[in-house]
Amino acid sequence: MNASENHDHDHDSSHKHENKHKMIKAEKPYPTLSFELFEDKMDGFNLIINTSNFIFSPQNVNGKNNGNEGHAHIYINGTKFRQYSPYFHIPSRLLQNGKNIIEITLNSNDHGHFMADKVPLTKKMEIDFHKHH
Numbered sequence: 001m002n003a004s005e006n007h008d009h010d011h012d013s014s015h016k017h018e019n020k021h022k023m024i025k026a027e028k029p030y031p032t033l034s035f036e037l038f039e040d041k042m043d044g045f046n047l048i049i050n051t052s053n054f055i056f057s058p059q060n061v062n063g064k065n066n067g068n069e070g071h072a073h074i075y076i077n078g079t080k081f082r083q084y085s086p087y088f089h090i091p092s093r094l095l096q097n098g099k100n101i102i103e104i105t106l107n108s109n110d111h112g113h114f115m116a117d118k119v120p121l122t123k124k125m126e127i128d129f130h131k132h133h
Contacts, residue, residue: 021105021113023120024065029053030116031068033123035104037090044092045127047074049083049104057109058084065108073111075103095129102127 031054038046049072057069061084072083076094078101090102106114106121114121 024112049086070108
């Protein structure tokens with residue numbers, strides 16, 4: 001699996017993701033975060049990021065922080081993808097046979113990791129995937 005053009009740093013398959021971004025206190029009302037995965041009939045999975053009190057703002061990425069706006073980081077087995085909308089397709093080529101870890105974080109325009117009440121806005125899911133040959 002080679003997605004080096006889509007992530008900010010290299011990972012090996014045994015690497016556990018550790019968020020090295022600075023923590024940013026979200027504004028009240030605090031954002032909420034959850035996500036859903038649906039198997040795609042053609043290939044892989046479709047992921048939907050559910051938020052409240054948060055605005056995806058791709059036009060402001062790398063800019064000044066502005067309240068509870070920003071983007072998400074999606075980690076698939078430790079490989080990072082920056083995401084500017086609630087919808088993401090995970091092709092099966094990014095998944096390994098067996099256990100896979102999908103992690104989502106909400107991030108500010110400057111990539112800081114949002115916290116709500118001192119708790120990082122992060123959700124993680126483990127999926128079992130078997131490639132069809």
